Amino acid sequence: MNQTILQINDVVKRYASHTALDKVSIDVPTGSIFGLLGPNGAGKTSLIRIINQITGPDEGSIFLNGEKLKPQHTELIGYLPEERGLYKKMEVGEQALYLAQLKGMKKAEAMKRLKVWFEKFEIIPWWKKKVEELSKGMQQKVQFIVTVIHEPPLLILDEPFSGFDPINANLIKDELIGLSKNGSTIILSTHRMESVEELCSHIALINQSKKILEGTVKEVRNTYKSNIFEIEYIGNNIAFANGLWTGFELIETIAHEDHTIARVKLLQNKSTNDLLNAILPHANVLGFKEIIPGMNDIFIRAVQENKQEQSMAK
Amino acid sequence: MNKIALIIKREFLTRVRKKSFIIMTLVGPLLIGLVFLAPIMIMEMSDDEEKLIKVVDEAHLFREDIPKSKKILFERDTMPIETAKKIFDSEKYTALLYIPSNILTPPHKAILYSEKQANIEITSAVERLLQKEIENAKMIANNINEEMLESIRTRVDVNAVKITETGEQKSSAGIVSIVGIVSSLVIYMFIFLYGAMVMRGVIEEKTSRIVEVIISSVKPFQLLMGKIIGIAMVGLTQFILWVALSLLVTTAVQSIFLDKDLLTQKTEQINSISGHTIDENNPVSSGGNEEIVAEIFDSLSSINFIHVFLVFIFYFLGGYLLYSALFGAIGAAVDNETDTQQFMLPITVPLILGIVVAQSIISNPDSSLAFWFSIIPFTSPVVMMVRLPFGVPLSELLLSMSLLVLGFLFTTWIASRIYRVGILMYGKKVSYKELGKWLFYKG
Numbered sequence: 001m002n003q004t005i006l007q008i009n010d011v012v013k014r015y016a017s018h019t020a021l022d023k024v025s026i027d028v029p030t031g032s033i034f035g036l037l038g039p040n041g042a043g044k045t046s047l048i049r050i051i052n053q054i055t056g057p058d059e060g061s062i063f064l065n066g067e068k069l070k071p072q073h074t075e076l077i078g079y080l081p082e083e084r085g086l087y088k089k090m091e092v093g094e095q096a097l098y099l100a101q102l103k104g105m106k107k108a109e110a111m112k113r114l115k116v117w118f119e120k121f122e123i124i125p126w127w128k129k130k131v132e133e134l135s136k137g138m139q140q141k142v143q144f145i146v147t148v149i150h151e152p153p154l155l156i157l158d159e160p161f162s163g164f165d166p167i168n169a170n171l172i173k174d175e176l177i178g179l180s181k182n183g184s185t186i187i188l189s190t191h192r193m194e195s196v197e198e199l200c201s202h203i204a205l206i207n208q209s210k211k212i213l214e215g216t217v218k219e220v221r222n223t224y225k226s227n228i229f230e231i232e233y234i235g236n237n238i239a240f241a242n243g244l245w246t247g248f249e250l251i252e253t254i255a256h257e258d259h260t261i262a263r264v265k266l267l268q269n270k271s272t273n274d275l276l277n278a279i280l281p282h283a284n285v286l287g288f289k290e291i292i293p294g295m296n297d298i299f300i301r302a303v304q305e306n307k308q309e310q311s312m313a314k
Numbered sequence: 315m316n317k318i319a320l321i322i323k324r325e326f327l328t329r330v331r332k333k334s335f336i337i338m339t340l341v342g343p344l345l346i347g348l349v350f351l352a353p354i355m356i357m358e359m360s361d362d363e364e365k366l367i368k369v370v371d372e373a374h375l376f377r378e379d380i381p382k383s384k385k386i387l388f389e390r391d392t393m394p395i396e397t398a399k400k401i402f403d404s405e406k407y408t409a410l411l412y413i414p415s416n417i418l419t420p421p422h423k424a425i426l427y428s429e430k431q432a433n434i435e436i437t438s439a440v441e442r443l444l445q446k447e448i449e450n451a452k453m454i455a456n457n458i459n460e461e462m463l464e465s466i467r468t469r470v471d472v473n474a475v476k477i478t479e480t481g482e483q484k485s486s487a488g489i490v491s492i493v494g495i496v497s498s499l500v501i502y503m504f505i506f507l508y509g510a511m512v513m514r515g516v517i518e519e520k521t522s523r524i525v526e527v528i529i530s531s532v533k534p535f536q537l538l539m540g541k542i543i544g545i546a547m548v549g550l551t552q553f554i555l556w557v558a559l560s561l562l563v564t565t566a567v568q569s570i571f572l573d574k575d576l577l578t579q580k581t582e583q584i585n586s587i588s589g590h591t592i593d594e595n596n597p598v599s600s601g602g603n604e605e606i607v608a609e610i611f612d613s614l615s616s617i618n619f620i621h622v623f624l625v626f627i628f629y630f631l632g633g634y635l636l637y638s639a640l641f642g643a644i645g646a647a648v649d650n651e652t653d654t655q656q657f658m659l660p661i662t663v664p665l666i667l668g669i670v671v672a673q674s675i676i677s678n679p680d681s682s683l684a685f686w687f688s689i690i691p692f693t694s695p696v697v698m699m700v701r702l703p704f705g706v707p708l709s710e711l712l713l714s715m716s717l718l719v720l721g722f723l724f725t726t727w728i729a730s731r732i733y734r735v736g737i738l739m740y741g742k743k744v745s746y747k748e749l750g751k752w753l754f755y756k757g
Contacts, residue, residue, distance in 0.1 A: 016751060052530040054738065071533070079530040085523025090328060101320050102531040146527070 004066075005030040005154055005185045006051065011060035013046050020046035022209040023060070028154075028187060028202070033180050035200035035217075036189040037295075039303055043209040044189050045082065048156055051187075052079050064154070075104040080147040082158035082189075086131045086139060093118075093127035096146050103150040110149065117145045121171070136163055144172060148179060155179065155186045161195060173199065193295040203295075205302055212306045217295070224298045227266040228291040229275060234259050235283035243282040248275060259286060317532045318540045325515070325544025330551060339552055343559035365408040365436065367426075370395045372415040375447050386439055399427060411440060422448060490703040491676040497626050498672045498699035500553075502665060505633050505695070508549040509641035509661075513654065515541050516645030516737070525737045534734035539726075542638045546631060553630075625702055625711070632718040633695025636725050637661060643729035646736030647744045668696030679704040689714050691721025728753065 006028040013021040020043045028034045038044050049055045051062060053074055062069045064076065087095055093114065100110035118124045121141045126134060134142070140163045148155060160176070161169045176199065180186055188200060196203060196217075203220060205213035213220060228251065233240065237253060237260060244250050247270045251263040266275060272290075279285065293301070329335055365386045369376075370393070380388035388411075391398060395412050402410050409428035417424060424444055426437060453463055516538075519525040528537055644657040668687065675684040679701045688698040688706070694714045698706070735752040736744070 049738070054526065054529050074531050077530070079527065081523070081526040081530075083523040083526065085525070085527060087328075087518075087524055088522055098320065098324055099527065099531070102317060102528065143527075 003029055005064065006187075007063040007066075008047070008051075009061050009063070011047070011050060011057045011062065013043070013050060013055070014058050019209050021050075021057070021206075024206065024209075024211045025060075026204045026211060026214060028185060030185055031180070031183060032202045033176070033186045033188060033200050035196040035203035036187055036206070037191075037196065037203055037299060038206035042206045044206055045158070047206070048079070048158060048187075048189060051156060052077060075150065076152050076154060078103075078147045078150065078152040078155045080143065080155075080157045080160055082162075084140060084143050084163070086143060088132040089130055091127070092123075092129055092131055092134065092142055095131065096142060096149070099146040100149045103152075105150050113149055113151075114145065117149065121145065137165060137168055140164055141168070144175075148175075151184070153184060155184055156189075157186065158189045159191070160188065161190070161192060193299060196295045205299065207303050207306045208310070210306075213298075213302050220298060221292055221295075224293045224301060225290070226293065229264050229266070229272065230287075230289050230291055231262050231264060231279065231283075231285060232259055232287035233262070233279070233283035233285045239282040240279060243278045248278065263291065318536050318543075321532070321537060321540025322544040322547070325541050326547050326551075329511070329545065329548045335548070335552065339555050340559070342552075342556045343563045366406060367409045367411050367436070367440070368398065368402070368407045369411045369413065370398050371413045373413050373417040375413055375417060375444070375451065380443070386436065402427065402429075409436060413444070417444070418448060418451060491700070493622065494679075494700040494703045495672065495676060497622070497702075498669070498696045501626075501630050501633050501695050501699060502669050504549055504553070504630060505637045505665060508545050508634055509638045511545050511548075512542055512638040513641040513645035514651065515545065516642050516733070517648065517651060517654075520646065520737050520740075521650065529734075529737070534737065535730045538639070538642050538730055538733050542635065542642060545638065546634055549634065550631075622702055626699060628715060629695040629699055629718070632715070632722060636691060636695070636718065636722045637665070639722070639726040639729035643732040643736070646733040647739075647749060648736075649740065649742075653743070664692035665696065668693035672697050672700040675700060685710070689717060691718045694718055731755070 004027045006026075008024060008026045008028075010023045010025055011021050012019070012023055024043070024047060026036075036044055036047070046055070050057050051069075053069060053071065064073050067073075090098075096114050096118075097107065097110055100114065101107060105113075115124075118127065123138060123141055126138060126142075131139060131142070144160070147157070157176075160172055164172060173195070176186060176188075188196070190196060200217055202216050203213070204211055215223075237255070240260075240262065241250055241253075244264060247267050249265040249267055251265055253260055253262040264275060266272070276285075276288070367386060367388050369380060369388050369390050371390060372395070376390070380390065389407075398410060398412075409426050412425040412427065414424065422444075424440070426440060450463070458466075519528070519537075525537075532540075640661055644654055644661070647657060648654050671683065671687045671693065675681060675687070675697065678684065684697065684701055687693045688701050689710070691714075695718065698711075698714055702711075731753045732749055735755055
C-alpha cells in the first residue's frame with residue numbers, strides 16, 4: 001500500500017515581484033487529515049493552486065498516488081477554494097449537476113448522489129431555486145456538496161468553516177470526519193487552530209514561502225513542549241518557593257481564595273518526580289499537570305522564531 | 315473534449331433560456347418588420363386625403379382640364395386673383411395657384427397661396443405640372459408637334475453586364491451593394507453584441523469566483539473555448555430565428571397590407587436607394603416599372619446566393635471567433651465592466667475602421683484599399699462581405715480566409731495566455747505592460 005497520497009518535491013513558484021514558494025517539500029500520508037498552516041500570504045494558496053493544476057510550478061514536481069501530476073488527476077481531487085463562488089443566476093440543482101459532471105461523473109450517478117447529500121443537508125426544497133436566492137450559509141452547503149460529490153480520494157479545503165454558524169460548522173466537521181473514516185485524505189488549510197487540534201493528524205507550517213514545520217500533531221507538540229508544569233496546591237507560598245531553589249524556575253504563582261496555582265519550569269535534567277519531591281514537603285498538592293502548548297502557541301512561536309532566524313541571517 | 319461539450323452546453327442553454335434572449339428573438343423581427351413597414355405606413359397615411367387646389371390661370375396655359383396628379387385635384391376658376399384670394403376657402407382648398415399672364419417668359423414665376431406653409435410634395439407636384447405644360451407650350455410655339463416631342467423624349471438605361479467564365483451576367487451595382495453592406499453590418503453587429511457577451515460571461519465567472527472551482531476541473535483554455543463556442547451557437551440560433559421570423563413577418567405584412575400599387579412604390583424606393591435616378595420630370599410609366607422589377611430580379615440572380623451565404627457564415631463565425639477571444643481576455647483582465655473601457659479601444663478601432671472603409675469601397679470594390687482591408691484579418695470579416703457580391707478572385711478569397719483562420723489562432727493564443735493569469739488576479743488595476751508580461755508567464 002502506498003502510504004503517501006501526495007508528495008510535493010522542492011516546489012518553487014515565482015511571481016514577477018516575489019517568490020511564493022521556495023523549495024517546499026511536503027508528504028501527505030494517505031488517510032490523514034492534514035493541516036496546511038501559515039500566516040496570510042505565506043504561499044498556501046499558491047501551493048494549493050499548484051496541487052489543483054490551476055497553475056504550474058516553476059521548479060519541482062508533485063506526485064499523486066505515486067504518479068506525476070497530470071490533467072486526469074483533477075478528477076481525484078475535490079477543491080473548496082477560500083473564495084467561494086457559484087453561478088448566481090443558475091439553479092442550484094442544475095449547477096451542482098454541472099459541476100459534478102465537470103469532475104467526470106456520469107449524469108445519472110451524480111443525480112443520485114446529489115439527492116442524498118441534499119437530503120442530508122436539508123436543502124432539497126432549494127433544488128429549483130437560483131443561487132442568488134439562497135442565504136450565504138446555504139450557498140456554502142451547496143459548495144461543500146459539489147466539492148465532495150465525486151468522492152475524491154483527496155480533498156483540499158481552504159477555510160471550510162468560514163461562513164457557517166456553529167451548528168452548521170459542526171455538521172461540516174462531522175461530515176469531514178466521516179469522509180476521513182471512509183478513506184479520503186483531507187488537506188485542511190485554516191487559521192482556526194482549534195479545528196486543527198480537533199481534526200488534524202498531521203500538519204505542515206509554511207511561512208514566507210518556506211516550509212518551517214512538518215509532522216504529526218503529536219510530534220510537533222512534543223517538539224514545542226517547554227517542560228512547564230502547573231501545580232495546584234494549598235500551603236505557604238514562601239516555603240513553596242524556597243523548595244524550588246535549585247533546578248527549577250518558578251514562572252508565576254496565582255493566589256486563589258483557598259488555593260494557589262503555580263507554573264514551574266524544569267531546568268537541566270530534572271524530572272517530574274524531582275519536582276514533586278521538591279514541593280511535596282511544603283504544599284498539599286491538589287493537582288499536577290504538564291502544560292502542552294496549543295497549536296495557536298506553536299503557530300505563533302514557530303513563525304516568530306523563523307522571523308528572528310531570518311533577520312539574524314541577514 | 316467531453317468537458318468542453320459540457321461547458322458549451324451550459325453556456326448555450328443558460329443564455330437561450332433567458333427571458334431577454336426570448337424577448338429579443340421575438341421582438342427583433344418585429345423591429346425589422348417595423349423598419350420595413352414604417353415608410354410604407356407613413357406614405358399611406360400622408361396620401362390618405364385628396365387635396366384640392368384652386369387655379370387662377372391668367373395665362374390660359376391649360377386649354378383643357380388640368381390633369382389630376384397623384385392625389386392632387388385642380389379646379390379652375392376665372393375670377394381675378396385678388397377676388398380669389400379674398401374669398402379663398404381654406405376648408406375646402408389646400409392652396410390657391412396663381413398663374414400670371416407672363417408665365418411663358420422667364421423667370422417663369424407662379425404663386426401658390428395657402429393658409430399653412432405648402433408642403434414640398436405639393437409644391438414640387440405643381441412645379442412639375444407647370445414645367446411640363448410650359449415646355450409643351452414653348453415647343454408648340456416653335457412648331458414642334460406632339461409626335462416629334464414624343465420621339466425626342468429619351469429614356470436611357472445602362473445595363474451593367476459582368477463578363478464571367480461561364481458567360482455573361484447581368485449585374486446591378488445598387489442591389490449588389492445592398493446585399494454586401496447589409497451582410498457586413500450584420501457581421502459587425504454580431505461581433506460586438508456577442509463578443510461583449512463573452513466578455514461579460516468571463517467577468518461574471520471572475521467576480522462570482524466560481525472560476526477557481528471550474529479551472530480545478532478543466533483547463534482555463536477549455537473554459538474559454540467552451541464559452542466562446544457556446545455563445546457563438548447562441549448567436550447563430552438567434553440569427554437563424556431572426557431570419558426565419560423576419561421572412562414570416564414580412565411575407566405576412568406584404569400579403570395583408572400591401573396592394574400592388576404600394577409594391578410598385580416600394581420598388582421605386584429601392585430604385586432610388588440603389589442609385590437609379592428617377593427622372594423627376596418624367597415619372598416612370600408602369601411599363602418602366604415592370605422593367606425595373608425584372609432588372610432587380612435579374613441582378614439578384616446574378617449574385618450566387620449559396621456562395622455568398624457560405625462565405626457569409628465563414629466570416630460571420632471567423633470574425634466573431636477572432637474578436638471574442640480578445641473580448642474574453644479583456645474580461646479576464648478586469649474586475650468589473652466599467653474597467654473594460656481602456657482595453658476596448660484596440661478592439662473597436664479596427665472594427666469601426668472596417669465599417670467606414672466598407673461604406674467607401676462600395677463605389678470601388680477593386681481598389682487597393684478594398685484589397686488590403688479585405689485581407690487583413692481584423693477588418694476582413696466586415697470588408698470582404700462588401701466586396702464579395704461584386705465578385706472577388708478565388709485566390710484573394712482563399713488568402714483572406716486562411717489569414718482569418720491564422721488570425722483567429724493567434725488572438726486565441728494571446729487571449730488564453732492573458733485569460734489564465736487574469737482570471738485569478740483580483741483587485742488589481744492592470745496596465746498594457748502587465749498584460750504583456752502575462753503572455754510570457756509559464757503555465
